[in-house]
Amino acid sequence: MAHPYFHSLSSVRHWGGSPDDYIKYHAWFDESKKILADARHRLALHHDAGIQLFVSLFEGIIPNEVPARDLGEQHVYEDFGEIVAIDEVARRLRKYHRLSNHEPCAKALVKQYGGTVDDYASLYEFFTQYLQTTSQLASVSLLANAFGIFIAEQKFGALYNLKSTGRTLPLRAVAESMVSTFYGEIPSLQDVLSEVPVERWMFKNAAALSKQFNGGYSGGVQIEETAMNHLGRKD
Helix, strand or coil: CHHHHHHHHHHHHCCCCHHHHHHHHHHHCCCHCCCCCHHHHHHCCCCCHHHHHHHHCCCCCHHHCCCCHHHHHHHHHHHHCCCCCCHHHHCCCCCCCCCCCCHHHHHHHHHHHHCCCCHHHHHHHHCCHHHHHHHHHHHHHHHCCHHHHHHHHHHCCCEEEEECCCEEEHHHHHHHHHHHHHHCCCCCHHHCCCCCCCCHCCCCCCCCCHHHHCCCCCCCCHHHHHCCHHHHCCC
């Protein structure tokens, strides 16, 4: 599995700059490895819907005017050899196949925190956004878990404002309450993936970036053919 540093060297090869320009963005995709150390961790974000989430968080702020989608596709392609569809991931999930729809979920939060049903719509849409790409309800559990709650903080900030009342609440507390209405608990990412076996496709086509960049960074980068062929940026 490639370290974010080597993904960053690949980015330098195609967009210029230095590894420091890209490493925090590549590290974002691999934050899930803190929870699950084997290749299954990639199922949280390494797919088409995860790339779209990445775009929603980082478009327009990556140095050297690199489009967030291109950087996200580079990372996923280098790890999988393809852009995996969220549907392929979701159909492997064996748990958390139920989901409350927005209104009863929001009503529970209104009872707890006040405000109106509409105050909680954006947070509900965040946790259920993978359903824009797949119809499989289990896909929601890839974000509606303890790990995904921290990603929600990246999206909304540490505080969540109820527009109808002006009340400000800790985002994490509201998000935890919402996830609890989904499942009756706050699962960890490890809980969500615990019954998914490690399969060869999760790692067999990964680009050998550490070998390609065995000299590290010295102000210029050499690279063999990798994901940039897929993106149409091969020199």
